[in-house]
Amino acid sequence: MITVPTDRRDLTFLHDVIEEAPGGERIAHCLQCGSCGGSCPNGPDMDYTPRALFALINAGQRERVLSANTMWCCVSCYACTVRCPQQIPITDIMYALKRISLREGLAKGTDAPALARTFTGLLDRYGRSFEFGLASRYYLLNKPLAILRMGPLGLSMLTKGRMSLVPTRIRQLAQLQAIISKARELGGAA
């Protein structure tokens, strides 16, 4: 149990999370019931279940929260979101925590950010996802030994005609890239 005297609570972190997450202000209504962690398919692997994470956010424990593996265990199944008796948009808050954690360079102990960056890097470049490019680049850079294990699977995907070795490009790539650049320039969505 982590205790922080209420009068010395740092609320800036809570405000940052609210700013980043649509509906994030609902965190203040968390009852600590634990339905979220109990509903989560990856709950047992989390450093802190969402319930515990919200308590830490309320207590202003910025670094502890942002370096936790919790949000990186989230695969967006939304089971917690639909079950939360206080209508906290938990999955969306996990997305917000991923973004803040990446911005502040605190994400650790997970390959999820590498997968995300490789995926969107290919999207920016071609306008479509490119499974072979994603798998080869991501595994080569992050899990080189896994290539041996993935090889046979990749081969059967190829022979079944389920994977292309060349990317598909959209026609109006320049238009998409202009939209992406402008969005980046405009920064923070809130």
Add this chain to the structure above:
Amino acid sequence: MKCAYYPGCSLESSSAAYDVSVREVADMLRIELLEIDDWNCCGATEYFSQDELTAAAVVARNLALVDPQLDQLVAPCAACYLNLKKTDHLMAENPKLCEKVNQALAAGGLHHRPGRVRVRHLLDVIHTDVGEAAVRDKVVRPLSGVRVAPYYGCQVVRPFTDFDNPEYPMKLDELFTWLGAEVVDYPAKAYCCGGHMTQISESQAFELIRRLLQCAASRNADLIACMCPMCQLNLDAYQGQVNGHFRSNFSLPIVFFTQLLGVAFGIEAKRLGFGKEIVPAETVIRDRLGLPELSNVPQT
């Protein structure tokens, strides 16, 4: 009815069987699907993990490209469906975000007004708009004797709950009843398949896949029918590795619900993308339906 169609990247490659069967079945049910010209990737879960505004702008380009004559958009992939729907909702509920997304779109000469296009999953269109009578009317080869485990996964039924129950959905169960199949009732039908965890943390993903296969297999399912490319890939392509990991011997074909619809409608199996599964579905279809072989399925 006429709808804009967003196939999504998986339907072009790893889930080509879904795309061909969707088009065949839609054609049969008189749903005219008009593919969005030059659509781009929806970013899956990966863009929203990094940058919300860019994520929304990338998705919104597709919404903006929908033919102005059309007011409905169909996406068969669960992740694409959710991203399109979620972005439209985010823009509707957050005027500041909406303005910025439109500023970004303007850099490409585009604009999107939230709420203009209704984003729907194909199952919803078939179940609600086409309806029971019209579906039953098309069935020429009932799936009698085939024990189908309908698999909903996550993002078609959550977080948006406007067309089915998020905990215990029934629409796909009902559809298979109309096709004459024996529907397997199993509690894992809306559990998570592990999503991208097969790429990040195998042990986590494999346990989720095992849980699903076990749940359906223990109720004597002949196959699992899904409606998401990620679910299909995880349960089908990783089934061998899951067997190796747990020393299990699952051999459960994983097909798209539209492939089975097509079989029931008498569409030739090779036009439905059968044969692309890693765990072959042919034996089940052949034995249970008494068909000589898939490629010889008669045409109507």
